[in-house]
Amino acid sequence: xxxxxxxxxPLWKLIEIFxxxxxxxxxxxxxxxxxxxxxxxxxxxxxxxxVGPFGALQPLADLLKVLGKEDWVPPFSDxxxxxxxxxxxxVCVLMSFxxxxxxxxxxxxxxxxxxxxxxxxxxxxxxxxxxxxxxSNSKYAMLGGxxxxxxxxxxxxxxxxxxxxxxxxxxxxNLREIVLAQTDGWLIKTQFIGFFVFLIAGIAESHRLPFDxxxxxxxxxxxxxxxxxxxxxxxxFLSEYLGVTLISAMSVVLFFGGWLxxxxxxxxxxxxxxxxxxxxxxxxxxxxLRTSLPRPRFDQLLIFGWLVMLPLALVNLVVTxxxxxxxxx
Amino acid sequence: MLRKLMFSQVRTxxxxxxxxxxxADTVQYPEQKPYLAPRYRGRIVLTRDPDGQExxxxxNLCAVACPVDCIALQQVIDDDGRKRADFFRIxxxxxxxxxxxxxxxxxxAIQLTPDxxxxxxxxxxxxxxxxxxxxxxxxxxxxxxxxxxxxxxxxEKGKGQGEQEKPPIDIKGLMx
Numbered sequence: 431x432x433x434x435x436x437x438x439x440p441l442w443k444l445i446e447i448f449x450x451x452x453x454x455x456x457x458x459x460x461x462x463x464x465x466x467x468x469x470x471x472x473x474x475x476x477x478x479x480x481v482g483p484f485g486a487l488q489p490l491a492d493l494l495k496v497l498g499k500e501d502w503v504p505p506f507s508d509x510x511x512x513x514x515x516x517x518x519x520x521v522c523v524l525m526s527f528x529x530x531x532x533x534x535x536x537x538x539x540x541x542x543x544x545x546x547x548x549x550x551x552x553x554x555x556x557x558x559x560x561x562x563x564x565x566s567n568s569k570y571a572m573l574g575g576x577x578x579x580x581x582x583x584x585x586x587x588x589x590x591x592x593x594x595x596x597x598x599x600x601x602x603x604n605l606r607e608i609v610l611a612q613t614d615g616w617l618i619k620t621q622f623i624g625f626f627v628f629l630i631a632g633i634a635e636s637h638r639l640p641f642d643x644x645x646x647x648x649x650x651x652x653x654x655x656x657x658x659x660x661x662x663x664x665x666x667f668l669s670e671y672l673g674v675t676l677i678s679a680m681s682v683v684l685f686f687g688g689w690l691x692x693x694x695x696x697x698x699x700x701x702x703x704x705x706x707x708x709x710x711x712x713x714x715x716x717x718x719l720r721t722s723l724p725r726p727r728f729d730q731l732l733i734f735g736w737l738v739m740l741p742l743a744l745v746n747l748v749v750t751x752x753x754x755x756x757x758x759x
Numbered sequence: 760m761l762r763k764l765m766f767s768q769v770r771t772x773x774x775x776x777x778x779x780x781x782x783a784d785t786v787q788y789p790e791q792k793p794y795l796a797p798r799y800r801g802r803i804v805l806t807r808d809p810d811g812q813e814x815x816x817x818x819n820l821c822a823v824a825c826p827v828d829c830i831a832l833q834q835v836i837d838d839d840g841r842k843r844a845d846f847f848r849i850x851x852x853x854x855x856x857x858x859x860x861x862x863x864x865x866x867x868a869i870q871l872t873p874d875x876x877x878x879x880x881x882x883x884x885x886x887x888x889x890x891x892x893x894x895x896x897x898x899x900x901x902x903x904x905x906x907x908x909x910x911x912x913x914x915e916k917g918k919g920q921g922e923q924e925k926p927p928i929d930i931k932g933l934m935x
Contacts (some may be wrong), residue, residue, distance in 0.1 A: 472778045476785045722775035723768055 519558030574653025609688030636673030678712030821860035
């Protein structure tokens, strides 16, 4: 009696979308716990280990705590924008996941300009931070928002440029086709400079340490989300950790062959597991970066961006193009 | 310069990564108690001398030394000339466990112990009276008895008959 359901393809798509959102949000919450545990281990501590086995239910406890907080909108703020800002961030990051090809069969959209869509959503996510800083109407938040604007706009340039090498080599903006084009070998082999620039730009985009200048607890209390509390604060956290997952996923898709693995390994585990495995590696790397590196000064950050990253990305692009023309890669 | 800069970052990350395999320094507190040294500054007690008498002579030096004024006491003198505290009260909700009272005490009566579990649900329970503070032992100085060396006559000995004491000098026999 339910045979006709198989013909309702849009319905299956909808279920896939809901499943993805329902999985991504708990994953982002779990990442908070994973990060705290890992940082604990690396600082010779234990980290949260009380709630549930190994403290694995800590995200749940955090969620309950956040739900119990007073959801305060400061009377001096621009109220509508103040409420909208965290939503924009979370929605933009979640939207980006629509184009990520998780495995040969999983992936919400097979958009032919998927890479551009990802870059566009990364740019839109800046609004979340800038508007939050502006709407809070306080000095710390304002400074944080300003920094976020300058930092993100600068690093977006190199992020776009760094992936152009990939586009040049694969000849497509479709992320699924980019992965399939790496069947013979991952793009990291020729695009390691592009990967380096992309990774650093990605850290700056998701304003994670060491590039967390918009937040910068030691200077700006909490930067752009100083005035936020309760669920709205949690939304900022959600978009930050989803951002980490997204940048890791994109690094894997663009440079490390997505779900593909070299010949003997690929039959051992299903493609999705390999993909998640690679993402986990990068997430761990992000957390390691956070534990070990100090935060640069803001002018150092921008100088590093414009005087090191931009030339590197440009050289990478030009050299890739020349080698391509010469038929060497 | 850039190469040096990048190398330092990578080295930092490597050194941090190596800590994956070092043991955590954390003590899992309620289940696992940390070792506290004998001279750790925790809960304050009033000790007794080896004969089981109270050491405190209620001289008020501890109350004077206390930077947060959490010690209150009153002196009485017994019929045999022995001084003791009529009441002795420490408000542990104020006490900062600095140990100045212990340093000021001339009779080693007031001492800090390595007990740090002072939490109470009711603030009033943190006010300790003399009967809560007094313990049945000499604390860190097992052999010390103030009245045996003080040079004054209390019930158990006469003036100048204690250890390290000289008999009183007859000032009229000191003529040149």
